[in-house]
Amino acid sequence: MAVTNDIMALLALTDLSIAKGDYERASLSLKSALIQVEKSTPGDLKQRLDIMMKLAEINHITGQWVDALMFLDNVIRTASEKNMVGVMGEALLTSGTILSKKGKWDVALRKFEQMITLLGARGNHPLMARAFVGKGIIFWRKGKCDEAILLAKKALLIAEDAENDDIMGSAQSLIASAAFDMGNYPLSIASNEKALHHYTRAKNINEVTRILNNTGETYKVMGDYSRAIKFFEEGLKMTSGKGVRRNLGYLFTNLAECHIREGRNTEARYFAILAEENVVNIQDEYLHAMLEFTRALIHENEGEFGKASEFYMSALLKMMSLGIPFDTGVMQLTYSQCLIKQGKKEEAKKHLVDAASSFKRAGSKPMIERAENLLAKVG
Known part of the structure; x- marks a missing residue:
């Protein structure tokens, strides 16, 4: 009985830590609870799988994706053997989501398709909605x-x-992201506002922070850096000291880029350093690519074109390996402008042609025009 009480206390502490956004403490509590469950109640399979799912989700949020996938593979295998459809569906969802973030599109798509087939008999189940969002994210990233x-x-x-506010938030967020890549910024901003409303009602701090970051990115691309900075700073208020280093990494990286775009090198370097401190052990290649891209901008602005080119190429190779056309195009376009400053027009033309091609795959008309107009000016 004492052991059971210990487990319940650890799970309660976990929930409290998650509510505060302290995922490191939540992870420690869950690992202790898992040890207790495996020692004292080996027959309580559902509780063991629930704890492993929570550990996987925390590792997902904090960017420890290898550990997350390890827990999920274990859950999927056990749930399949025991015909635990709901648990298996949740595990497939999280696994597919992580794999899509790693750029493993085909493997991720199979997870979502398996999930849709698994849940087919249940009709309009909330998990089915999550599968649709997961599948939609892959299509968005591939430019569809x-x-x-x-x-x-x-x-x-x-x-x-x-x-379900969480799912409504994720669906609106997907619409916002797709609209952003298509150049429909008013729809992107409006959909992000709806997503923010739903996630706020759901008290989902992690997703509220993500939406604030995404909204800031929209204004950043529009060239409204002052407004973008306000959203990134609001995101910092939500996440600072909460233990979600991946969120901090995105916010600091974006703040660094906004400051460099406005010529504030000292501030840009400061935020880039903070970003690097937070992403050292984060397994998110997209985030690492964006940070290298920001580093390239800083070096370019300081006239260090050799270092800038190194960072541009490293960032570009990472983004190309992820197969994300819009962001690949942005990097190709920006690097071409750096090459033009150096008088390397022929090399710049090649990257501009590649940028236009990337934006065509992403379906972004405004960015296609931007690349083609610059190409015409270069001659």
Whole structure:
């Protein structure tokens, strides 16, 4: 009985830590609870799997993706053997989400398709909506934005019936991201506002922070750096001291870029250093690519073109390996401008042609025009 009470106390402490955004403490509590469960109640399979799922989700949020996938593979295997459909669906969802962030599109897509097949008999189940969002994210990242929005709308219908704010938030966030890549910034901002409303109601601090970051990125691309900075700073207020280093990494990286775009090198270097301190052990290649891109901008602005080129190429290779056309295009376009400053027009032309091609794959008309206009000026 004492051991059971210890487990319950550890799980309660976990929930409290998650509510505060302290994921490191939550992870420690869960690991202790898992040890207690395996020692004292080997027959309580559901509780063991629930703890492993929570550990996987925390590792997902904090960027420890190898550990997360290890827990998830264990859960999927056990749940499949015991025909635990709900648990298996949750594990497939998180696994697919992480794999898509790692750029493993085909493997991730198979996870979501398996999940949709598994849940088919359950009709409009909330997990089905999550699968649609997961599948839609892959389509968005591959430049199939119209298809991504259709899947998001399918998810919204299910989520609205279930009155599930978390899922409604994720569906609106997907619409915002797809609209952003297509150059429909008003729709992107409006959808992010809806996502922020839903995540705030759900008291999901991690996702509120992500949406604040995404909204700031929209204004950043629009060239409204002052407004972008306000959103990034609001995100910092939500996440500072909460233990979510991955979120801090994104916010600091974006702040560094905004300051460099406005010519404030000292501030940019400061935020870039803070970003590096927070992403050292984070397994997020996209984030690392964006930080290297920001470093390139800083070196370029200081006239250190050799170092800038090294960082641009490293960032570009990472982004190309992830297969994300929009961000690849942004890097190609920006690097071409650095080459033009150095008088390397032929090399710049090549990157501009590649940038236009990347934006065409992403379906972003404004960015296609920007690349083609610059190409025409270079001659």
